[in-house]
Amino acid sequence: MQTTLYAVMFYVAAAIFAGGLGLRVWQYAKTPVPLKIPTTPAPITQAGATFRVLREVVVFESLFKSNKWIWLFGWIFHIALALVLVRHLRYFTQPVWTPVALAQPLGIYAGFAMVGALFALWVRRVAISRMRYISDAFDHLILLLLLAIGATGLGMKFIAPTDIVALKGFFLGLMAFDWQPLPADPLLLSHLALVALLMVVFPFTKLLHAPGVFFSPSRNQADDARERRYAPRPLTSKA
Amino acid sequence: MERIEAQDLGESPLHPDPLEIPALAYGAMAKSKPYPASVAHQTALGFPGELVENWQEKAVAKLGELVRNNRALRFYLDGCVRCGACTDKCHYFLGTGDPNNMPVARQNLMRRVYRRYFTFSGRIAPSLVGAEDLTREVLDEWYTYFHQCSQCRRCSVYCPFGIDTAEISMAAREIMDTIGMGQKYCNEIIGKVFKIGNNLGLPPKALKATLAGLEEEIEEDTGVPVRLPLDEAGADILLVTPSADFFASPHMEGLIGYAKVLHESGVSWTFSSHASEAANFGMFIGSRENMQKVAQRIADAARDLKVKRIVFGECGHAWRVGYNFLDTLAGPFDFLDRRYPVPQHICEFTYDLIQQGTLRLDKSKNDHIRLTFHDSCNVARASRMGDMPGGQFEIPRAILRACCNHYYDMDPDTIREATLCCGGGGGLLTDELMDLRTKGASPRMKALREVADEHGVTHMAAICAICKAQFSKVLPKFGFDMEAIVSVHQMVSNAIVLTGSKQDEEANEADEEAGSVPAVAAQAETAEPAQAANAQEEA
Numbered sequence: 110m111q112t113t114l115y116a117v118m119f120y121v122a123a124a125i126f127a128g129g130l131g132l133r134v135w136q137y138a139k140t141p142v143p144l145k146i147p148t149t150p151a152p153i154t155q156a157g158a159t160f161r162v163l164r165e166v167v168v169f170e171s172l173f174k175s176n177k178w179i180w181l182f183g184w185i186f187h188i189a190l191a192l193v194l195v196r197h198l199r200y201f202t203q204p205v206w207t208p209v210a211l212a213q214p215l216g217i218y219a220g221f222a223m224v225g226a227l228f229a230l231w232v233r234r235v236a237i238s239r240m241r242y243i244s245d246a247f248d249h250l251i252l253l254l255l256l257a258i259g260a261t262g263l264g265m266k267f268i269a270p271t272d273i274v275a276l277k278g279f280f281l282g283l284m285a286f287d288w289q290p291l292p293a294d295p296l297l298l299s300h301l302a303l304v305a306l307l308m309v310v311f312p313f314t315k316l317l318h319a320p321g322v323f324f325s326p327s328r329n330q331a332d333d334a335r336e337r338r339y340a341p342r343p344l345t346s347k348a
Numbered sequence: 349m350e351r352i353e354a355q356d357l358g359e360s361p362l363h364p365d366p367l368e369i370p371a372l373a374y375g376a377m378a379k380s381k382p383y384p385a386s387v388a389h390q391t392a393l394g395f396p397g398e399l400v401e402n403w404q405e406k407a408v409a410k411l412g413e414l415v416r417n418n419r420a421l422r423f424y425l426d427g428c429v430r431c432g433a434c435t436d437k438c439h440y441f442l443g444t445g446d447p448n449n450m451p452v453a454r455q456n457l458m459r460r461v462y463r464r465y466f467t468f469s470g471r472i473a474p475s476l477v478g479a480e481d482l483t484r485e486v487l488d489e490w491y492t493y494f495h496q497c498s499q500c501r502r503c504s505v506y507c508p509f510g511i512d513t514a515e516i517s518m519a520a521r522e523i524m525d526t527i528g529m530g531q532k533y534c535n536e537i538i539g540k541v542f543k544i545g546n547n548l549g550l551p552p553k554a555l556k557a558t559l560a561g562l563e564e565e566i567e568e569d570t571g572v573p574v575r576l577p578l579d580e581a582g583a584d585i586l587l588v589t590p591s592a593d594f595f596a597s598p599h600m601e602g603l604i605g606y607a608k609v610l611h612e613s614g615v616s617w618t619f620s621s622h623a624s625e626a627a628n629f630g631m632f633i634g635s636r637e638n639m640q641k642v643a644q645r646i647a648d649a650a651r652d653l654k655v656k657r658i659v660f661g662e663c664g665h666a667w668r669v670g671y672n673f674l675d676t677l678a679g680p681f682d683f684l685d686r687r688y689p690v691p692q693h694i695c696e697f698t699y700d701l702i703q704q705g706t707l708r709l710d711k712s713k714n715d716h717i718r719l720t721f722h723d724s725c726n727v728a729r730a731s732r733m734g735d736m737p738g739g740q741f742e743i744p745r746a747i748l749r750a751c752c753n754h755y756y757d758m759d760p761d762t763i764r765e766a767t768l769c770c771g772g773g774g775g776l777l778t779d780e781l782m783d784l785r786t787k788g789a790s791p792r793m794k795a796l797r798e799v800a801d802e803h804g805v806t807h808m809a810a811i812c813a814i815c816k817a818q819f820s821k822v823l824p825k826f827g828f829d830m831e832a833i834v835s836v837h838q839m840v841s842n843a844i845v846l847t848g849s850k851q852d853e854e855a856n857e858a859d860e861e862a863g864s865v866p867a868v869a870a871q872a873e874t875a876e877p878a879q880a881a882n883a884q885e886e887a
């Protein structure tokens with residue numbers, strides 16, 4: 110019963126996630142950039158500008174300049190999330206890739222770090238009046254959703270372990286279109302449902318910052334307006 | 349060091365922190381609005397004279413058009429995560445405490461509408477993602493708060509995605525213009541540029557007379573016939589400068605500085621009456637068409653006068669348009685001498701001459717001044733000077749240091765890329781916004797107070813006509829002299845020793861009298877009192 114339900118759910122979620130995201134990325138890519146607007150001082154070569162974007166993505170350079178607390182919690186959350194995702198690759202690969210295997214213990218610490226950082230971010234959002242003012246309902250809900258995903262995940266690791274061999278079978282089966290039974294633990298089922306929900310909302314919400322950061326003209330443009338004439342393709346029709 | 353100096357000055361004052369975060373003051377600036385543009389101002393720019401009947405539909409359609417045609421706008425509206433990093437970065441928020449002056453809150457005014465009409469989540473679950481219909485109240489809020497943004501880009505520096513509220517303000521103003529809800533100050537001025545050629549509405553005849561008057565003044569002071577030519581075809585350089593330079597203090601003293609430098613360089617140059625204005629308020633109102641038309645005048649003037657180079661005077665946003673947009677809007681400039689940057693900033697020009705040792709600068713002529721420098725936002729965060737990133741910070745400082753003995757930077761968190769706007773940029777330099785302008789200037793004024801108390805700083809130099817005009821107005825409100833604001837090239841003008849000038853001769857005589865004493869020291873002793881008085885008069 111839950112196997113069919115969850116299998117269908119994950120196919121749908123994956124389709125919405127990949128399709129929606131692909132559509133949005135395509136949309137960003139085809140939207141013109143009418144003028145040169147890098148925030149200066151900016152690198153004067155395209156390679157430099159690309160490196161600038163990479164620094165933003167990997168170390169959150171601007172955020173570091175801006176506010177050390179947001180930087181700390183935000184950066185820990187994202188790095189931890191990345192490690193946790195790497196850890197989860199073991200459910201989708203057979204045999205498990207060596208780097209993924211090596212990162213397993215790290216993934217556990219990362220799980221705690223992620224939940225802690227999310228909680229800190231949420232406390233900021235609630236406790237600081239400026240943060241409350243700018244937040245809409247979804248800004249709170251998405252943090253709670255991520256927290257719930259983290260908590261159910263950690264719960265399975267430390268409180269009510271699930272049958273991870275069967276779980277792996279389920280996902281490998283999904284990927285091979287050869288469905289295998291999914292264990293019926295409540296923690297696992299909630300964890301998976303929440304993840305599917307996250308995938309579904311991703312392309313329609315602020316989570317778009319993930320692909321979008323690569324498209325930000327104030328960061329990815331080289332400061333070379335006088336060296337190279339900037340003449341982008343003409344604007345699309347006014348209609 | 350610093351502490352000792354502070355003690356030397358008597359007491360050690362308690363400084364208010366320029367970046368202190370205020371408590372939220374809900375609705376504090378809800379009543380601050382600029383005057384609306386009249387029918388005539390609107391129609392001159394091709395906008396409807398008054399609010400059109402189907403304004404909501406038209407505004408939403410325009411927003412859609414802008415989003416489809418501008419990746420920055422699209423991503424900035426989508427990508428903000430409400431991290432809050434920008435909330436304390438806007439000088440208008442720091443000065444007013446009005447939460448809608450937090451950059452992200454300002455963006456949200458448009459984001460909510462964008463969400464409602466252009467995103468799936470906003471269509472199906474508006475309350476969840478804070479989406480909102482474009483009602484009359486929302487439109488009025490737009491008019492209020494998108495005219496409390498000087499488009500200074502300070503928020504963009506600190507945003508993890510580089511989200512630039514200036515882009516959003518520009519789009520909002522463009523939308524409001526297209527439904528007939530323009531702002532008087534900007535639109536009236538753009539109209540003047542089209543009709544007369546400059547922001548101040550100074551006709552060619554008056555301009556000619558002003559320049560002749562300045563020539564006389566310089567000759568009286570120096571004995572050198574420095575020229576300020578107008579419309580001289582075949583000159584090497586077309587100098588485009590904000591029209592305030594022809595008009596008011598301290599702008600005019602800066603203009604005299606450009607003229608002296610250009611004279612010493614030996615390169616021929618001219619102003620153009622067709623393009624007697626560097627400013628381009630088309631940018632402030634986010635109107636590509638108007639910005640293009642204003643920029644085109646400069647290209648046309650350069651062609652008509654058959655010049656080889658274009659040099660810009662001291663103006664913040666004009667330099668942004670010149671540096672980053674001019675070639676795109678009005679280029680290509682194949683007809684110019686491509687060995688020189690197109691366009692070039694007057695500071696780059698002067699700096700090169702200083703590097704080459706062509707200019708003779710007597711720093712002691714500015715000994716009555718203890719100086720700091722206000723980085724103008726549009727130069728700092730939206731353009732460059734020289735070959736290196738950050739040249740826009742180093743070059744003006746290098747010029748100032750070459751012109752005076754006492755230079756001190758303000759708090760590092762308030763200069764260079766972190767510079768605080770003067771409070772009057774982005775099309776807000778109008779009297780009815782004086783309250784906003786004063787409050788917006790307060791962070792900068794606090795930073796100035798610090799260096800005034802710690803280092804005895806008496807003057808602040810700027811390279812932006814708007815900054816200079818704004819500071820002249822607000823400095824007295826913070827206990828400073830209105831003449832504490834100076835042009836960068838005013839400092840050059842004070843210090844420069846023109847070849848064959850009275851000052852040149854005096855210096856030579858002094859050299860002979862003093863025999864083996866080094867020239868600079870000798871000048872300081874003998875020529876200073878007369879020169880200081882002279883400079884004071886000019887200021």
Ligand code: SF4
Pocket residue numbers: 427428429430431432433434435451452506507508509510511
């Ligand atoms: S810093 Fe950028 S992402 Fe963060 S709230 Fe401000 S605009 Fe949004």
Ligand code: SF4
Pocket residue numbers: 437438439440449450451454496497498499500501502503504512513514769
């Ligand atoms: S661009 Fe400047 S004035 Fe506008 S919101 Fe950002 S910091 Fe404030």
Ligand code: SF4
Pocket residue numbers: 498499500664665723724725726727768769770771772773774812814815
């Ligand atoms: S007027 Fe000057 S300080 Fe203010 S926005 Fe323009 S450049 Fe910046």
